[in-house]
Amino acid sequence: MSILADYVTQVERYEPHLTHLTERTLRADTPQIYFFTSSDGVSLRLKRYRGGNKGPVILSHCIGVSSLMYSLTTIETNLLEYLFERSYDVWLLDHRLSIELPASGQLSTMDDVALKDYPAAVRKVCELTGRSSVQIVGHGVGASTLTMALLGGLQHVSATVCSQVSTHLYSLPINEFKARMFMPRILQLLGKHWLTAYTDIHAGISTRLYDAALMLHPIPRHERCANVVCHRITTLFGELYEHTQLNQATHDTLARLFGRVNIAAMKQLTSILLQHHLIDARGKDTYLPHLDRLKLPMTFLSGGRNDCVLPKSTQKTFDLLVDANGAQFYKRFELTHYGHVDCIIGQNAAQDVYPLILDRLETA
Template sequence: MSDANKSGACMANSGDMGVTNDAGEVFTGDGTHTHDGLIVTDGAILPCSLGANPFATITALAERSLDLYAQRKQLTINTKENKLLDLFGSPEHPKYRRKSCAEECHMRVEEREEEEEIYHAHKSITSARRLKDGGFGFTEVMSGYIHRLHNDSSKLNDHIDDYELAARTAKSMCETARFFLSVQAFNTRSVVNDPKHSANLTGTFSCPTLEGSPFMVRRGNFNLFLVDTKAPGTRNLTYDFDMFGTNERRLHFHGYKVVDSSVALSPAQFWRSTSTLYVHITERPKGIQGKGGEDEEYCPKGKVIAQGIMRIQPQDFLSEILTLSPTGSSIFNKMKSVANFMTFFTRKSMSLFLAPLTPLQYPSPAYTGFVNHTPHTKSYKIKARDGVVTSLHMWKPTNTSVEAKNLFMVPGASVDHQIFALPTIRMNAVNYFRRAGYRVFIPVHRIGVLMVAQDNWTTFDARLDLLACLEFIRKRYPYAEPVQDDDEEREPEPIYTITHCMGSVAFAAGLLDGTIPAKWIKGVTCSQVFMNPIWNYMNMIKVLALPIPADRLYRFFAGNWFSCSTGENDSYVQKALNELLRFMPDERKEICNNATCHRISLVFARCWNHRNLNEATHRQIDRFFGGVNMTLLHLLMKQGSEGHVISNGPLYERLDTPENVRKLRGIPFLLFVGGDNAVLSPESTERTYEVLTDAFGTRKDDGIEYRRRVVPDYGHLDCWMGRNAWKDVYPFVLHEVDRVVRGPKYKFKPPNDEFKVLMDSGELLAQ
């Protein structure tokens, strides 16, 4: 015979002798005071042995404790009988409490979510059983530092530096965190083949600085090597779950490990990437489902209350490996499950670790990720003085609460209007300036994405296209409203101009040689360069270090036209070039396998920090680039090596002479450059700034006439095409445009439109 609790347990007269009183109430200390409502009803509290299976005694003890509590609180116990208990349904006699409509609605939402979670888990289990598929599971322990945020901002600073700062702050304040999670995949085949690569999470999370800790985790999501749409060539290991605190507090945990090209051929970096989890924790808003749809990208909803970093220690990783266990109906299924999982994990890991050796990514015929189609309002054919016909696109302002003003935006070489009206980001530059009340004009000049670009045109020739466009705008749109009568004579308002890269150089050539009258221009924002192009060191190597100039070498082997795009059916010369470009030297974190990206880097140098482009932009970069003729390339090489804007050959006259610079008097300039620009040296804008300030001083009418800015963590084209350019670049450009066009006292008030909703909700950060 066996028995239980031979010596009894913790019932006593006071806290210094035991834990509970005769009613099962837990003492607060050594005296007789007890915690209100904290009652132990198990027979283990009796200070004597009850024998084996003392159901009646334990039941009587529990009833007595609750009866005493009810009498003391003057509560009435409902004695109606229950029917057969349904563990998955609602109680037969639910607790009566008057609830507000909002509380009832919130409760119904939570019940639906709970039912949906249980349904999906049950469906996964039954499906695996029916198909007799094997699964796998393992347990993971991670620890680190998570800082509780005390500001009122609900917006997430989703940058690695922000997580590191929060972790350092948490470490200094001893804000530790730890989780113990079990990962369970019921069907290995679905995990391997499903794009989400999802498994279930259960466990616990503790962080003493968060009220309600420790938290219970149930039915969360673990995604293995999930494609990161916010950065090209990047895979994430994500942890998403709601967690429930001891005080009924419900928070949402989102963590991700970033595995990108920085791990290429570096075992140490691969370990750091796969063992570092960037975490933020949010309050879960009432009435909002936390997981979203299957195809919905994660977007933080609710106030961000904590942020930091957690890591797995080597000893914990070893324990995790030892806990890896397969499931299945037979030994064969278990072995197959392990083999499939390890093959999948190895394949995904090696594709990142051996990134320089993976197959090249060629242009895709399918359009994917075009989330922001920005059609122009009107398009015009513009004929220059020399007879060359180009295009001019116009977008009407969407903000009618302010007076419409003209804005002329000039793209660079080998690109067109799409760098400003990019369809693969949720808010592009055209959207941004239209909502500020500007009528946007963008030319596609003769060195852009046009068939005529294959002729031997240069930046010096393109100034004629810009002149023709300005003449058309001044004639058709001289003021807020367009002019219907083409013959009407009136003095148009000067036009503010934003220029980028070689579009800036072409515009500088037109202003300096007098082709474009300076009085037509209200002000200029120059992106990366204006009249002093200076190549960065990689481009200088191509120009000066090679025994044969690159343009002559390419012309000899492949002709006069270099296309930035390519394909699997390209010529053998182009295919060989594509393979050689794999090994073009660059930082490890900038390695990719996009053939078009490599070709762009060859002719112009790397035009972006890859982390600033989203996957859709980088995957389809061929749609936004044309090519370059060797005559133009030769002129660009000469200008960039000498540091001056010059005319066509054979004279190659320098245009930025002191006499020509004097023509720029009275035009305000904003010069900005990406701090990581690999195409042009930051000295390009610095030298122009010095020339202008030396010639005209820094101020006019008590205002700053010339400004220069370096944008940290940005390269060249990502200043316009970057997924976060809407918050890092566009605002200071708009501020300068407004200052010059509408006056220094003007302050832009964002309209209540779809973009404001995207900004406020944080969805723009999730693109």
């Protein structure tokens, strides 16, 4: 059974009705699927949806999810369809943190994604398209690792969109407190290799008690719900979306969207949060000394209500890069009524957010 089939089985066990959600047909051609390997031999995946000759553009997902976040059919129009319908050659990248790949169960770092996965993906797309460069849209850790890749010397990228985060990371005090507790480090010492947002309604008493305890996690009244996967997501990452921006079908299918995160990647992410800027897995400042490598067209997006990654994160990046390389390369937008991932999977993202992404791709 494939890893994707395993996750479908998990969804059925979590909430059987989720497999019967009324989902429409994806408005894109059947994809061409390419498996390829990183420089250290990890199997990765690209899905190509050729809407036309614009691009090519790679869409890179966050931690604990997969490229499904870009092709979700519980919303009226997803980012894949939006770009496909505007004649873009769209490539959905599943890097080693993708919950749909076996690699997500292995220990790996954000450095691995940045320095091993991105170069292999860009090389593969350029090889298959005959083009000399690509554009890349990254969200969350997908944007952080994209920035790390560029700072690490990644070539053949003509423009990027970084959603929510890039060189710097600031969050709410409660999230920094959890990071200071060094929970990923402690769990790794105890032999735990990964955490998961997934939970099973047929799980044992200890898991059910844990899920019940998550109800005590401080969440604003207007953001509370009865979805245990939603609560696990908040415990792991902080508040990732404004509930008002998610339609019911998307909220109901969170168990399909979110899954496991390996401890090594989480440990590096929490270290970056505590330092407030990119560092490698050893804690070394190996990336920021090379800001000149970010002298290319870049757009930064932040949700104005993003409590997971505060908007000042991209503001810090924007100001830093404008000072270092000049204002002509950079744009930044703050989306007043959005949080974090709802900028991609929100029910109105096609009207409010996607045009800003398109603008960068069209004007690079």
